Amino acid sequence: MSTATSNVGGPETRLGAARPGGQARPDHVDRPVRRFGWYTPWLFLGPFLVFFVTFVIYPAINGVWISLHNYDYNFDYRPWVGLQNYIDLFTPGSRDFSLWWQSLGNTGVFVLISVVPLIVIPMTMALALNRRFPGRTVFRAIFFMPYVLSVSVIGLLWRYLLDAQAGPVNAILKGIGLAPISWLQTQPAAWVSILVATVWWTIGFNTIVFLAGLQNVPSEHYEAASLDGADRWQQFWHITVPGLRPVIIFIVITTVLASANLFGQPYIMTTGGPANSTRTAIMYIAESGLKQSRMGMAAAMGYLLGLILVIVSIVNFWLTSGGWKRKGSR
Numbered sequence: 001m002s003t004a005t006s007n008v009g010g011p012e013t014r015l016g017a018a019r020p021g022g023q024a025r026p027d028h029v030d031r032p033v034r035r036f037g038w039y040t041p042w043l044f045l046g047p048f049l050v051f052f053v054t055f056v057i058y059p060a061i062n063g064v065w066i067s068l069h070n071y072d073y074n075f076d077y078r079p080w081v082g083l084q085n086y087i088d089l090f091t092p093g094s095r096d097f098s099l100w101w102q103s104l105g106n107t108g109v110f111v112l113i114s115v116v117p118l119i120v121i122p123m124t125m126a127l128a129l130n131r132r133f134p135g136r137t138v139f140r141a142i143f144f145m146p147y148v149l150s151v152s153v154i155g156l157l158w159r160y161l162l163d164a165q166a167g168p169v170n171a172i173l174k175g176i177g178l179a180p181i182s183w184l185q186t187q188p189a190a191w192v193s194i195l196v197a198t199v200w201w202t203i204g205f206n207t208i209v210f211l212a213g214l215q216n217v218p219s220e221h222y223e224a225a226s227l228d229g230a231d232r233w234q235q236f237w238h239i240t241v242p243g244l245r246p247v248i249i250f251i252v253i254t255t256v257l258a259s260a261n262l263f264g265q266p267y268i269m270t271t272g273g274p275a276n277s278t279r280t281a282i283m284y285i286a287e288s289g290l291k292q293s294r295m296g297m298a299a300a301m302g303y304l305l306g307l308i309l310v311i312v313s314i315v316n317f318w319l320t321s322g323g324w325k326r327k328g329s330r
Helices: 002-007 010-015 040-067 084-089 097-115 117-129 136-148 151-161 168-175 189-215 219-227 232-243 245-260 264-269 281-291 295-320 323-329
Strands: none
Touching: 040 295, 084 097, 084 295, 097 117, 097 189, 097 245, 097 281, 097 295, 117 136, 117 189, 117 245, 136 189, 151 168, 151 189, 151 264, 189 232, 189 245, 189 264, 219 232, 232 245, 245 295, 281 295
């Protein structure tokens, strides 16, 4: 009797309530155990949030406070000036008006001359490296190698190569019967030198990004286009470019931002010369804040530059994503 009694309901006790089809379901499925509390995600986010608040949020807020003062870190007295630092940047005849806008114009010049090469050349290289040929992995590594070098190494290397007296480039020019060029002391040779050094240094990153984007363009599209009689240019314009649109948007925005933050190359290669013609906005901000101890004005210039870059990035995104076409079609 005890054996029969123990068998009645035994399977239900061990397996839980039966499913609609007659199959039993384990108890642990019906009653999931909650092992983590609401605070668990914050434990994982905590270390990042600490660094983010310490090194991003707090400096940003403190920078705004500094820009509203006549802030000199050599003195304890730092009087409140409100928006005067920002007003001085737009006031002709003020101490920083002409120099600031000259440096900002120099930055704009470099953005204009650098964005197209830093997009067209990497895209061309990516299209070539996307084909199958012996040793293409080695070529990919070779093109990417300069990007891992620091800006100080790049600046010193190209300053040596382009030295007017003992540089290898001028030695080659003399060897073939051409006159040497003062690459870093005259214009437009100084901008050309900085542009070549920057393109050589950063071209590998953009090439790899374009190459990764090309891997996501289906090869079937090219085969179908070939069957329809499309040539290489038509395939590129109607298949490759639309397929790379997200990558192109990313490359354009990041390249513009990187070019607008140019500092290390002209600082090392030309020291802002000749006649301050290669002194960029970041260089003038650093000079005002660190050399002249005018941190309030430097902070104001930094936030003004940041606002300009935000506006430029929004316009770039709108143009490259085709927002103007959608608006016009309505």
